[in-house]
Structures are given as structure tokens and as C-alpha cells.
Amino acid sequence: MNDTTSAVDDVRADLDWFGVDSAQIARVLAEALSHGGDYADLYFQHARDNSIVLEDGIISRASSSVDQGVGIRVLVGDQTGYAYSEDLSLAAMRGAARTAASIARGSREAPPQDLTPTGHRDLYSIHRGWDDVAVAEKLPLLQRTEALARAADEHVVKVSISWADSEEHVLIANSDGALIADRRPMSRLWCSVTAIKDGETQSNSWNLAGRRGIDWYDDERLQELATKAVARTMILFDAKRPPAGELPVVLAAGASGILLHEAIGHGMEADFNRKGTSIYATMLDQKVAEDFVTIVDSALHPNERGALNVDDEGNATERTVLVENGVMRSYLHDRISAKHYGVEPTGSGRRESFRHSPLPRMRCTYMENGPHTREEIIESVDFGIVAETFTNGQVQIGAGDFTFYIKNGWLIEKGKLTAPIKDVNIIGNGPEALRRITMVAGDSKLDTGGWTCGKEGQSVPVSQGMPTCLVSSLTVGGENA
Amino acid sequence: MSAMRDELLQRAHDAVAMAQAAGADDVVASAGWGRSLEFAWRDDKVEKVQENTSKAIRVALYVDGKFSSHGTNDLAPERLRHFIGQAVELTRALEPDPYRLITPSELYEGRSDVDLDLVDKDLTADAEGAMTRDERLDWIRRLHDAAHADDCVISSTSGMMDSHGISARVSSNGFAGDMERTSVWFGAECTIQDGEKRPEAYRWVGGLHRDGLQTPEEVGAECLRRALTRRGQHKVTSRKATMVVDPEAGAGLIGRIFGALSAGSIQQKRSFLAGKLGERIGSEGLTLIDDPFIVRGMGSRWWDGEGIASKRMPVVENGVLSNYYVDTYYGRKLGWEPTTGGASNIVFAHGDKDKTGITKDVGDGIYVTSWLGGNANSTTGDYSFGIRGHLIENGELGEPISEMNVTGNYLDLLTKLTMVGNDPVPWSAFRCPTLVFEGIDFSGL
Numbered sequence: 001m002n003d004t005t006s007a008v009d010d011v012r013a014d015l016d017w018f019g020v021d022s023a024q025i026a027r028v029l030a031e032a033l034s035h036g037g038d039y040a041d042l043y044f045q046h047a048r049d050n051s052i053v054l055e056d057g058i059i060s061r062a063s064s065s066v067d068q069g070v071g072i073r074v075l076v077g078d079q080t081g082y083a084y085s086e087d088l089s090l091a092a093m094r095g096a097a098r099t100a101a102s103i104a105r106g107s108r109e110a111p112p113q114d115l116t117p118t119g120h121r122d123l124y125s126i127h128r129g130w131d132d133v134a135v136a137e138k139l140p141l142l143q144r145t146e147a148l149a150r151a152a153d154e155h156v157v158k159v160s161i162s163w164a165d166s167e168e169h170v171l172i173a174n175s176d177g178a179l180i181a182d183r184r185p186m187s188r189l190w191c192s193v194t195a196i197k198d199g200e201t202q203s204n205s206w207n208l209a210g211r212r213g214i215d216w217y218d219d220e221r222l223q224e225l226a227t228k229a230v231a232r233t234m235i236l237f238d239a240k241r242p243p244a245g246e247l248p249v250v251l252a253a254g255a256s257g258i259l260l261h262e263a264i265g266h267g268m269e270a271d272f273n274r275k276g277t278s279i280y281a282t283m284l285d286q287k288v289a290e291d292f293v294t295i296v297d298s299a300l301h302p303n304e305r306g307a308l309n310v311d312d313e314g315n316a317t318e319r320t321v322l323v324e325n326g327v328m329r330s331y332l333h334d335r336i337s338a339k340h341y342g343v344e345p346t347g348s349g350r351r352e353s354f355r356h357s358p359l360p361r362m363r364c365t366y367m368e369n370g371p372h373t374r375e376e377i378i379e380s381v382d383f384g385i386v387a388e389t390f391t392n393g394q395v396q397i398g399a400g401d402f403t404f405y406i407k408n409g410w411l412i413e414k415g416k417l418t419a420p421i422k423d424v425n426i427i428g429n430g431p432e433a434l435r436r437i438t439m440v441a442g443d444s445k446l447d448t449g450g451w452t453c454g455k456e457g458q459s460v461p462v463s464q465g466m467p468t469c470l471v472s473s474l475t476v477g478g479e480n481a
Numbered sequence: 482m483s484a485m486r487d488e489l490l491q492r493a494h495d496a497v498a499m500a501q502a503a504g505a506d507d508v509v510a511s512a513g514w515g516r517s518l519e520f521a522w523r524d525d526k527v528e529k530v531q532e533n534t535s536k537a538i539r540v541a542l543y544v545d546g547k548f549s550s551h552g553t554n555d556l557a558p559e560r561l562r563h564f565i566g567q568a569v570e571l572t573r574a575l576e577p578d579p580y581r582l583i584t585p586s587e588l589y590e591g592r593s594d595v596d597l598d599l600v601d602k603d604l605t606a607d608a609e610g611a612m613t614r615d616e617r618l619d620w621i622r623r624l625h626d627a628a629h630a631d632d633c634v635i636s637s638t639s640g641m642m643d644s645h646g647i648s649a650r651v652s653s654n655g656f657a658g659d660m661e662r663t664s665v666w667f668g669a670e671c672t673i674q675d676g677e678k679r680p681e682a683y684r685w686v687g688g689l690h691r692d693g694l695q696t697p698e699e700v701g702a703e704c705l706r707r708a709l710t711r712r713g714q715h716k717v718t719s720r721k722a723t724m725v726v727d728p729e730a731g732a733g734l735i736g737r738i739f740g741a742l743s744a745g746s747i748q749q750k751r752s753f754l755a756g757k758l759g760e761r762i763g764s765e766g767l768t769l770i771d772d773p774f775i776v777r778g779m780g781s782r783w784w785d786g787e788g789i790a791s792k793r794m795p796v797v798e799n800g801v802l803s804n805y806y807v808d809t810y811y812g813r814k815l816g817w818e819p820t821t822g823g824a825s826n827i828v829f830a831h832g833d834k835d836k837t838g839i840t841k842d843v844g845d846g847i848y849v850t851s852w853l854g855g856n857a858n859s860t861t862g863d864y865s866f867g868i869r870g871h872l873i874e875n876g877e878l879g880e881p882i883s884e885m886n887v888t889g890n891y892l893d894l895l896t897k898l899t900m901v902g903n904d905p906v907p908w909s910a911f912r913c914p915t916l917v918f919e920g921i922d923f924s925g926l
Contacts, residue, residue, distance in 0.1 A: 052575075055749070056814075059576040064568065066553040082531040086554045099532045135574045158750050194750045194860065203751050203860040241863075241888065244719040244924030262854075275523070276635040277672040279679055355533065394854035394867070398635075398672045398679030399714065401883055403854030403867040425855040425865035425886045431677070477855070477865035477886030480721050480922050 007119035007181075014171040014181035018044050018068075024090050025173045026113045028072065031097035033175060036106030037074035037081070039335070040097075041174035041313060044070045044088070045354040047166060048131060054142040054161040062135065071354035074100045078274070078336050082357045115179040120310040121317065123302045126185050126213030130167040133214050138163055141217050145191050148226035153234055158194035158203075163187075172314040180314045186305070186461060187212050188450045189222075191229040195237075202236040204407065205229055209450025209461075211303045232389060232408055239422035242411055244478035248384030249426065249471045250377055250412065255390050255447035257464030259471070260295055260365050262393040262402035263430040266455070268297075268322050268330075269348070269360040270337030272397045279400035279430055283328050289434040294368040295323040297332055299347055305450055306364035306463035308347065313358050317347030323434070334360045352458035362453060366465030370440020374468040377439045379415040385476060386410040386417065387426065400430040425477040433471055441468035485514055486659045489649035492556070496538050497653050499562050503569040507543035507583040508653045509788070512536075515646040520614075522621040523638040524629075530614075544569055546577035580813040584787045586654045588809070588819065592790040595774055597781045599662040601690035604643050617641055620667065620697050627701025628669035628684075631709065635679060637671035639701065656788045664779075665691050669704040673712070680711035687908045689777045694908075707850075710871070714881035716926045717872065723846030723899075724887065724921040725839060725873060728906045731913025733852045734866070735769075738891055739824055741859045742796065744811035753862035753892060754802065762802045763895030768830035769796040771804075771821070780826040780910030789821055796827070800895075826910045835904040836915040841876035842900070847885075847923060848873050855886070862891035868923075885925045894918060 015021055025042060032040035046068040053061050069086040070093060081103025083096040142161040149159045165187040172180045188209035195202055206229035208221060251259055264280070272278035299308040299317035308317045313335050321329050331337065334349030337360055350361035378386070386409050393404035405425050410417040446465035453462045489512040496510035514536050521528040538561065539552040551568040553561065603611050612620070624639035643665040651657050668685030684704035686694050695703075726734055738754065746752040754762065773782050773791035782791055787809055795803045807815070808822035832839075840848060848871045855866030865888040872879040902915030 058578055060548070060578045060581065062549040062571065062575055064549070064551045064571065066555050066564065068555055079527055080529040080531075082529065084533055086535055099530075103527065103530055135571050139574070160749065196750070201750055201860055203858075241865075244886075244888065244922060246926060275638075275672075277679060277681060279677070281679070355535075357529070357531070391856050392854065396681060396853065396869075398681040399711065399883065400678060401853060401867070401869075403886075405854060405856040405865065423856075423858050423861075423863040423865055424888060425867050427853065427867045427884045427886050429884060475716070475884050475886060475924055475926075477867075477888040477924050478922070479888065480719055480924070 008117045010181040011117040011171070011179050014169055017046065017169050018088055018171060020088055022115045022179065026115060027090070028093045028097045029113045029173065029175050031094045032072055032074050032101050034107065035101040035104035036108050037076050037101060037104045039075045039175050041073050041172060042070055043312060043351070043354050044171040046169040047353065049164065049166040050130070052135065052138060052142060052163040054146055057146070059139055059142065067353065069354045071356070072096045072100045073357050074103050075336065076104045078340060079103050080357055084354050113175055114177055115173055116177055118178045118180045120180060120182065123300065123307045123309050124185060124211035127215055128213055129183065130165040130185055130187065137214060141189060141222065144219070145189065145222045145226050148223055149191055149193055149230055152226055152230035153195060155195040155197045155234065156193055156230060157196050160192045162190045172312070174314050178314050180310055182309050185211050185213065189217060189225060191225050193229045193233045195233050197237050200237060202233055204233040204236060206232060207449050209305055209448070211305065211307055235408060235420045236422050239420040241424055242385050242421050242476055242478040244480050245476065246473045247476045248381045249474045249476065250381060250384065250386045251466055251469050251471065252386055252388045253441070253443045253466055253468045254445050255449060255464065256387060256466040257366050257447065258390045258393045258404045259433070260367060260466065261362060261453070261462070261464050262395040262404055263428065263433045264295060264322060265297060265362045265365045266395050267397055267400065267430055268332055270331035270333045270341065271360050273331050274337050274340045278397050280328065286328055287326050288328050288431060289323060289326040289437055291326045292370040292440050293323055293326050293434070293437050294321065296321055296368060297362050297365045299363040301364045301446060301463065304364050304446060304463040305461040306362070308363055311347040311349045312351045313345070313349035315345040315347045315349060320346045320348070332360045332362065334358055350460050352460060356458050359455060359458065361455065361460050362462050364446060364463035364465065366446060367440065367444060367467055367469065369442040369444045369467050370469065372439040372441050374441045374443060377441055377468055377470050378412060378417065380439065380470065381412045382414060384412045385421055386412060395430070401427060402430055403427045426474050428474040433474065436472040437469055438472045439470040443467050485647050486649065486661065489514060489647055490651065490657065490659055492538060493649045493651035496540050496561070496565065497651050499565045500540055500542055500569060501653060503566045505542045505544050505569050509541040509583065509650065511539045511648055511650045513646065513648040515644060517642065517644040519640065519642045520617050520621055521638055521640040522618070522625045524636060527618060528638060540565060540568065542569055542572045543581065543583055544572040546579065547572050547575040548578060548581040549575060580810055583652060583654055584789060584809050588789045589656050590790060592783055593774060597774065597778070598776050599689055599781065601663045601665070603691060604663040604665055605645050623697040624667060624669045624701045627698045628671045628704040631673070631705055633673045634705070635672045635674050637669055639669040641665070641667040650788065652788060658784060660782065662689060664689050667697070667700065669701050671704055671708050673708045675712045680708060680714060682707035682711060689779065711881050714883040716884045717882050718926045719924045721920050722923055723843050724918045725843055725846055725848045726916045727836060727848065727850050728902065728904055728914050730849050730851050731916055732909060732911035735913060736911050737857045737864065739806070742806050744805055744807040744815055744817065746859055747805065748811045748814050751860045753860060757802050758805065760802060761800050762892065763797060763800040764898045765800050766832070766901045767797050767800050767895060767898050770794070770828045771796055771825055772828050773825035775826045778826040778910065779908065780824065782825055785821045785823065787822055789819060791821065791825060794820060824910070826912060828912050829901055829905060829914055831903040831914060832901040833903055835902055839900055839902055839915050839917060840873055840878065843873055843917060844876050846873045847882070848878055857891065864889060864891060885923055888922050888924060897921065
């Protein structure tokens, strides 16, 4: 945690950055509550995004954007009034506050708030913020990665590299009196490869991402990025579609956490449960999986995409155990749902930007280690597949059906990996899939790629992870014999 | 809103001048303004009200043969000047790209001035006759009540969103234009109890204008009907079967081929449709026309993202690929004449039956109402999608099915199109009618 002195300094720096002072913020909060709202918050955000693309051997384009404003929210029970202003003048902010206030239909004299600078965790301070890194320092990362990818295999015909970095200043003030500043870096390096072999064309990609500074992108990581992007492309020349139907699915360690994200994570977001629209709405404290299944959603993994010092409502973040030894323990809460259930917020209230009101969202979702080994899991499968890399997934919250798309994987025959597979969708049902997790290995890890989660039109960065595990049956897209 | 149009045009002109003063050789600047209102109703009360106004400026810069683009919503004149100056400096640090040039001014010529009727005055900010807040709340309450009208409904949420936007585009080589449009969307979602499961359904309708859309009662009732048809959904066996795709699901399937039709994906060797111009890629019934001039069309426009004057363009005619989407940059790289960089409205050649008539004709198969995840590989054409839908038995929609995938390759799929309906979705830029494909691989039990 930051000590109080640094919290005061951080808040002062951000007030200067936004050109506002705490007296103005207090007046805007009072205006927001002037119709009788229970609670109000202000979310100031200044985001600068940069991107660069290298294509056909040259740095062919770059872009940057600045987006700033304040989102003003008023709650009355579970009702929300919301407005934002891009103009940070007192008059414009008070105008937006009056719009948000109108969710409440009463009137009252709300006193100006006393605001206290409040500290938080320190999970992603980087040596040099992205605002201080010149574009010329970034170009060698792209050029080096491109050269490595071109050199990795003679069949490579196209390499494109894209880079993105961003730096966000966030200042949150609420009617509980908290005033919190956070600075959030993010970066990502993406390598896309196309290869032609015997007249056939294949392409694939790999990426590295996190709340990282430029020093993290060292030569060893660039080597790994280029090597993986090329290897994942070349293997597609030998890959086939598996047969259609229900099969045992071994989820490889790492990115397979996409199963948790879709099959259980979304269904455990408390807004769906307080509304009764999630298939998990009545399953708290029930046994839903084997004893060795523990599933966590945590904001506390330093420098990961899903890391958060403080959530977007100003709540402290934490490690939330969704399923503990097979028993469903906690939903992911924002302020509205925590109040509804009479529990503490879990620090899961997140938003895409000041243009959006917060919702309960995931951060880093993963499964803890289990008692089995990867080798015994694969040996146990007579005929099935291994799912290794993924592009996307989706879920129906109430029916529980979820899907994820496998880009690379393997066929398992009589306990051995026999042939690569590609491009198939997997579909299952959340509670059924949890019951069917029959083996979990001890090799849990978070994926290093950059995942983004979409919900109600809002995108937020997330992380996911998994140990090798076996789901005894899921429906695999494929070809009928 | 002519004052706002003038203001935005002036801002765009000013931004071009600032960039030129900072050393840019060529500049394209866009200035935009937008306002949106959003209301939601859940169960017995208002769930959310939101109201926003935003402004932004984007500049595309051509400096010493190098290129970059930049946007900001921090429009205070001195800070904007500083931002643009920094952007020009950043561009100098990049590498020269001989293919990156401002759109040639000849391509701006021949711009149509047909009236596309893109603005519903009742949806603009302070127009007389604009819906009041209370009228909007009443509208979504009626929607909600219709969607909630069954004892098995656990929760339903209805909503209405409308927006009004204006953008102006100015270039250093003579382009100037502005576009104004409105849109409105409303609909409902509901979740019902069905044993342990809680199937959900939604229905949203929309358009640039409000008149001509269904009533809240009709939309809410359709949402509820869809949810009720999901009761008892279960898995069925894997099979090869005839697939009927609902008009609302069509864009999710056929829209995917447009990525592979772009010059960028062809030049980057990521298109399964490369080298197929003039060749048959689908069955006779597949005709796709890019039509930018549909009155009140969601994708209608007088110029594209590069300022190229819009033209009606056949994309696929009777199964034969007739045009790619060629922007100026990748066109130069490939040595091709530019067409347009991206789709406007897509229109199909119609058949003579709607989805009910087609389902009757098909007799047995699987009806897809929507997709659930899945993806496609634009390099190879491989696809695999999850579906929601129904068995078709004896020409009627039968039991709802769950946990099923459909898998194949587009080059094969497009040749298996056997029927096209006459019932396109009116409120989508992708005006897809009911489509029928034979011999598709479904995976289930």
C-alpha cells in the first residue's frame, strides 16, 4: 500500500493534471446529490494511446489519441444516473452532474463533501511512464521482432508487427469522501506471420502484453514472441479439423483460462445474479466441482493486464475466490451488488472509460494447482484433443452455454499426441463443464497474451490462466465422417 | 444544425492549417460532434438514464513521405496546436513509405448529391416534437411490460438509445464535406426460468428514423416469444444437414467474407479470396451489391473514409466475384485502381419467399436463429461457429437445440447456397434475407 504522504502527493499531482481542485469536486458532488441520490462519484480520466505498425519491412504508420473527461454517476438503490463531460470547467461539470442527478426525483441540500486523499496498492508503477518514451525508442522493438520472425523460417512471406502503448491518469472522488489517484500503463507487441508452403498459405500470430514499461521487452522476450508466432503458423500446414462431436478436452496450461472466463467468470458477475439472470444465481455455497478445483479472480498480479490498484469506483482490490475446493464461494461485486447482497465490494467495479458507468467485471481469472500431472492427464485420454491457443469466446449467462475458439491444438490417440488440429469452436454448458473437470495438474500459469473482455459494449483488459486440466466431455466442432 | 456543421467545418479547416504550419505536406482533418441519450427500464422501475455530448478532432498527416494519424477531444486552441505540432514531429521519426499518399483529388470528383434522408428531426436535440424524457420512459415501460408478460419471466430489461452526430472532413488537396445523421434503437431482453436453466432472448429494432419501426408492444412481445421458444433446449446428434439462416443471423455468417475481400488482406496474403476476381466463388443465387445510396440506409454515404466519391458496386454477381474493396494505399501496393476501402450497405438479390415459406420448402434441417461465439480464418476460409436454433421437422420449426457447432470452409459453403429469401433485415447496413445451405457439418452429441 502507498503511505498517506504519497497518496496526498499522487492526488495533488492528478488535480493539477486535470486542472481542478478539491473544492470544485466537492461542489460537483453536492450538485450530483441535489435531487436526493444515495451516492455519487466522479471519474476523471486522461488517456493517451499510441500505436505503430511495421508492414512489408517499413514502419508504415503510427497513430495517437488523447481522450479526457469526467464521468459523473448518481445511484439511488440500484438505479443509475450518468453523464459525462469532456470539458472540465466547473460550469460544464455541474451541468453533467445535474443530468446524472435527475435519476432521483426529490430535492435536498447536499452539503459539500470533505475529501480525503486515499492510498492504494502499487502493482504496476513502471520505471518510465509511456508519456516519457519517444517513438524513436519504440521502433527498434518492432524492427528487431520483424527480423527475427523473417529469419525463423524460409517459408515466411509476410510479417507485420504492431505496437500499442497507453498511459492513463485516473482520479476518483466519491460521496463517501475518498479521493484516489491512479496511473495505469499498458503496452502490447503483436507479431503476425503469413507463410506459403507447397502452394498453401497459412497465417497466425502471437503477442506479449501487460502493464509493462519498455524495459520489459528485452531481446529474450522478442525472440520468444517471433519464434512462437512462426511456429504457430508453420504447424498449421500439418493441422486438420478433428472429428465432430463430444470428446474429452485437455486444456493446456496458460491461455486455457478462457474456459473459466466464459464458463463461470461471467456467470459469477453479481449484476447478473442480483437480477436473477445468471445460471449461478442460486448456487452460492453449493458443491459445483471436484475438491481439487479452486477458481480465483484476482486484481493482485503485478504488471498483468488484469492488475488493478483500485477499482473504477474507488474500492480496494483483492483476490476473490469464486470456487474453493469445489464449493462456490463469492460473486464479483460492484458497489450496487455489494449493497444488494450486504457484503463488502470485491474491487470488481470496472469501466472502459469515463464515458461508461462501472459494472462487475473480471480481472485475472485462473485455476489453482491440482494434484495430477500433465503426463498422466494426457495418458488418461483414449481419444480426444488438447486445446492450446485461442482467439475468442462467448457465453449465454442464463442458459449457461459457452464457447471458445481453438486456433492450435492436438489430437490425442491412446494417450499420445498424434497430430496437430486447427480452427475449431468448442461449446459446452457452464455448470456441466465444472462438474466434468476430472483432473487438474500442478503447472498453473497466467497467459502472457493480451486479452480483452467485452460486456454491455464496454471493453476492459483482463488476464487468464490455467493449469493443465481435463474436461471429460465438451462438444468439438469438426467434420462428420 | 447548420451552425454546428459550419463550426465543425471551420474546426477541420483550422486543424489543416495548424498541421501545415507545423510542417505537414498534406493533411486530412475530421471534426465530429455527437449527442446520445440512453434510457433503460428493469422490472418495476427506471434502471438507468444517461446523456452525453462529445466532440473530437482527427488529423491524418503526410510529412516527408511519412504518415501517421492522431485524434483528441482536448480542443482548447493552444493545446490543440501543441498536440498537432507534436504529432507532426512524431511523424518525422517514422520511415518513408512511397505508397502512402493523400487520396488523389480526382477520386473526390463525381460526388452524388442525392438526398439520403439521414436525419430524423424528431431525434435532434431541441427540435419541436422531439420525444420528451417522460415519453421515452413510457415507451420503454411499455416495451418492458410486453416482454415480461408471462409468469416464467425472471427479469426483463428494456431500453432506448438515440444519437445524433455530425462530422466534417477537410483535406489539404481540396476535399470538404459534412455529414449529419440520427439513429434510434429500442428493444428488450428477458430471462425465463426453465428448470435449472435460465434461457434469455432479446429483440432490438432500429433505424435512422423512428417512424416505420414496430410499436413497443410488438417488439416486447417478440422478445418474450423468442425466450419462450428456448424452453426445453437440448443437445442433438452430430449430422450433415440443410442449414436455414435467419435474416438477423445472416450478417454474422456472410459478413465474414468481407475481410477477405479487402485489398489489404490480399496484399498481406491473408485472404482466401485472393486471385479469384472474375471467378465463380458461390452458387448462382449469390449476388451481393454494395449500394451507398439507399434512402435512410444505415450504411448510406456520399463518400467513403478516404473521401472517395461513393458509387454503387457489384461485389458478387450470380456467384462470380466482380470487385474487391480497394483503398488507395493497398491499391498502389498492388497496382490496382481503387474502388472503395469498405462496405456501405450490402444488398442481396432476393428470392420470392420469406423464412416461413422457405422453412416449409426445406422440410427437414436446422434453423439458425443466432451464433454463439466461433470464428473464421480469413487466410484459409475455415470457419467454426456455435449456434442457437431449432430443428426443422416437416417444414415447421421444432425443438430448440443447444451446444451445437457448425464447421466448414467458406469456399465450400458459398457453393452450397441453394435458396435466398425476400425478407432482408431493414435496419442493418447488411441487408441479408433468409439463406439456405445444403450439406453442412453440425457437431453435437
